[in-house]
Amino acid sequence: MTTIEAIRPKIKSLEGMPTVPAIVQPLSSLLRQPAEHVDLEKVVELVSYDSTIAAQCLRMANSPLFGRRNTETVRSAVIALGIKRIEAILLGCCLNRIVPADCWSIDPNTFWRHSLGCALVSSRLAKMIGYPDPEKAYLSGLLHDLGILVNTLACTEDFRECVEKARQEHIALHCCERERLGFTHCESGKILGEHWKFSPDVIAAIEFHHDATRADSASDLVSLVYLSDLLCRVRDLGHGYYEAMGVDFAGENAWLTLVEHYPTLARMDLARLTMDVDGAMDEIVAVVNAVFGMQSS
Amino acid sequence: MATVGTKPARSEDLDDPAYLRIRDVIYQISGIYQPEEKLYLLASRCSRRMSALHVASPTEYLEHLTVRGNREAELRLLLNEITIGETYMFRSPQQLDALRNVVLPQILQAKTALGFKRLHIWSAGCSTGEEPYTLAMFLLEEKQRLLAGCSFDVLATDLNDNSLSAARAGIYGEYSLRSTTEPLRRKYFKPAGEKQQQANEELKSIIRFDRVNLNDDSRMTFLKGMDVIFCCNVLIYFDLASKRKVMQHFYANLLPGGYLFLGHAESLYQVDDRFHLVHFPGAIGYWKPPVGYAPGDEP
Numbered sequence: 001m002t003t004i005e006a007i008r009p010k011i012k013s014l015e016g017m018p019t020v021p022a023i024v025q026p027l028s029s030l031l032r033q034p035a036e037h038v039d040l041e042k043v044v045e046l047v048s049y050d051s052t053i054a055a056q057c058l059r060m061a062n063s064p065l066f067g068r069r070n071t072e073t074v075r076s077a078v079i080a081l082g083i084k085r086i087e088a089i090l091l092g093c094c095l096n097r098i099v100p101a102d103c104w105s106i107d108p109n110t111f112w113r114h115s116l117g118c119a120l121v122s123s124r125l126a127k128m129i130g131y132p133d134p135e136k137a138y139l140s141g142l143l144h145d146l147g148i149l150v151n152t153l154a155c156t157e158d159f160r161e162c163v164e165k166a167r168q169e170h171i172a173l174h175c176c177e178r179e180r181l182g183f184t185h186c187e188s189g190k191i192l193g194e195h196w197k198f199s200p201d202v203i204a205a206i207e208f209h210h211d212a213t214r215a216d217s218a219s220d221l222v223s224l225v226y227l228s229d230l231l232c233r234v235r236d237l238g239h240g241y242y243e244a245m246g247v248d249f250a251g252e253n254a255w256l257t258l259v260e261h262y263p264t265l266a267r268m269d270l271a272r273l274t275m276d277v278d279g280a281m282d283e284i285v286a287v288v289n290a291v292f293g294m295q296s297s
Numbered sequence: 298m299a300t301v302g303t304k305p306a307r308s309e310d311l312d313d314p315a316y317l318r319i320r321d322v323i324y325q326i327s328g329i330y331q332p333e334e335k336l337y338l339l340a341s342r343c344s345r346r347m348s349a350l351h352v353a354s355p356t357e358y359l360e361h362l363t364v365r366g367n368r369e370a371e372l373r374l375l376l377n378e379i380t381i382g383e384t385y386m387f388r389s390p391q392q393l394d395a396l397r398n399v400v401l402p403q404i405l406q407a408k409t410a411l412g413f414k415r416l417h418i419w420s421a422g423c424s425t426g427e428e429p430y431t432l433a434m435f436l437l438e439e440k441q442r443l444l445a446g447c448s449f450d451v452l453a454t455d456l457n458d459n460s461l462s463a464a465r466a467g468i469y470g471e472y473s474l475r476s477t478t479e480p481l482r483r484k485y486f487k488p489a490g491e492k493q494q495q496a497n498e499e500l501k502s503i504i505r506f507d508r509v510n511l512n513d514d515s516r517m518t519f520l521k522g523m524d525v526i527f528c529c530n531v532l533i534y535f536d537l538a539s540k541r542k543v544m545q546h547f548y549a550n551l552l553p554g555g556y557l558f559l560g561h562a563e564s565l566y567q568v569d570d571r572f573h574l575v576h577f578p579g580a581i582g583y584w585k586p587p588v589g590y591a592p593g594d595e596p
Contacts, residue, residue, distance in 0.1 A: 064333075064334065170398060230576075231576070233578075234576040234577060234578050234579070235576075235578075235579070236578070236579060238578070242394065242398070242578055243578060244398035244399055244578075245399065245577070245578070246395065246399040246400070246403070246575045246576070246577050246582070246584075247575060247576045247577075248573045248574070248575045248584065249574065249576065250573060250574065251573060251590075269564065269566040269567075270566075270574055271330070271564035271565070271566055271574060271581060272324075272330055272564060272566065274576065274581065275330045275331075275332050275562060275564075276332045276333070278332060279331075279332020279333060279334040279335050280332070280334055282334060283334060
């Protein structure tokens with residue numbers, strides 16, 4: 001059995017991987033300044049250096065999912081998407097490059113569809129209920145399954161068995177991980193998130209996205225990501241297999257937590273949101289294929 | 298909702314905000330929802346009605362649906378266009394997956410604990426019978442597995458006598474059977490003329506057909522003890538007051554822990570708030586919680 005302690009050194013070694021683009025460090029530190037101090041021209045310049053990131057920014061800025069703006073230049077894409085969204089795209093690109101094609105046990109396109117779907121649903125839900133930072137919700141949604149990448153890399157074969165068991169028994173992946181590995185992608189994702197110095201609330205969303213009741217802090221963000229992850233998993237944006245589940249969202253503790261702080265949620269038309277998620281599916285697939293779809297098995 | 302459809306001739310028409318307003322009118326009145334990314338399907342359905350009416354723009358057509366004297370009739374005709382082609386067997390495999398993997402195991406566990414072994418499923422508004430025959434095949438196929446030791450029946454009701462006669466006869470062409478696998482066709486159907494198949498006696502024996510008006514309080518009151526109700530694309534034609542009344546009946550007709558399934562683009566938002574909306578992979582069900590259930594409990 002692989003333990004969380006055994007994979008900790010492997011997780012730490014991920015930082016120095018050559019596949020992480022050279023622009024990440026300068027761009028990342030640039031983006032972490034307060035928004036009003038960020039030098040827009042410098043961001044445009046750095047994004048333009050990396051063709052994959054530049055292409056992804058353009059593709060996203062032109063997608064109906066983000067408003068479809070007929071954006072043709074990197075500069076207008078950066079403006080259209082906003083500085084915070086660039087950070088999420090940047091991280092997505094880095095993460096996409098750290099897993100070699102032969103390690104994946106979940107189809108990488110399926111993984112990114114779930115991650116992007118969860119990012120979109122989290123930010124949409126955030127806006128609908130009036131949560132103050134929809135971009136953070138987007139970023140947390142995109143990164144919530146970071147630990148799946150960690151487990152794919154750090155314990156490839158054991159994790160492959162977890163995925164296979166989950167697929168065969170129609171059960172949630174984290175339940176198989178706990179049984180087979182002794183830990184889940186929530187914990188391994190948290191370790192990498194800490195190592196990469198993500199903000200504490202994003203780390204909380206990664207750690208507790210399968211058990212929102214355990215979050216001591218950032219409970220609203222954790223709850224948003226928890227519910228968005230569930231909604232994606234019941235709308236064909238899961239991990240590529242049938243999970244036998246029936247989810248009464250309004251009865252979930254995460255829902256009740258959010259309703260306490262955002263009463264509009266109680267009046268939300270959930271069936272309509274669900275059908276909107278279905279409607280966005282084709283575009284999510286198209287964006288993922290265009291942006292991440294380079295190593296599909 | 299059928300996913301086939303021709304896109305309107307001019308894609309720029311889709312940017313016409315009138316289509317969003319038509320979408321919202323349909324949703325408000327019928328409960329059928331079309332996400333923005335699939336507006337081309339709605340536009341295609343509207344274009345057929347617009348041609349029939351010689352209407353040039355979606356804005357003008359919106360008037361036909363909202364302010365003209367014939368608006369109710371026109372809305373009904375548009376709903377017919379929207380739901381056309383929805384009636385064939387195994388139309389909603391995700392609903393059957395939900396039944397097999399979640400709903401029936403949950404219901405059977407609760408029933409068995411109380412010593413009950415009979416399962417009642419109701420296809421309300423069964424039209425020409427594709428849905429109840431699908432349910433009957435599903436149940437018979439699960440007889441040795443999930444339903445071992447249980448008995449079961451399907452009540453199939455409709456208001457229309459012609460539809461009911463066709464349903465009782467159980468004769469179907471290729472369109473109705475297009476998603477029915479060859480082994481199931483061989484097992485539950487027999488040839489009935491050129492390119493047609495008729496449901497066999499085993500299949501028919503599971504189903505009881507009856508004429509029921511869902512607006513008829515005296516009939517509805519006595520259809521108690523249901524475990525699962527299917528009512529797909531029927532309530533879309535009802536006004537809000539009638540919908541609410543039918544939902545009250547369905548709630549009373551279901552046993553605690555029972556489920557109601559609607560058409561997959563239908564919503565009960567603001568129609569009834571006693572049912573709990575439960576999401577299954579690819580399907581939505583409306584759940585009548587058992588007595589004593591509190592939010593936060595496991596269903």
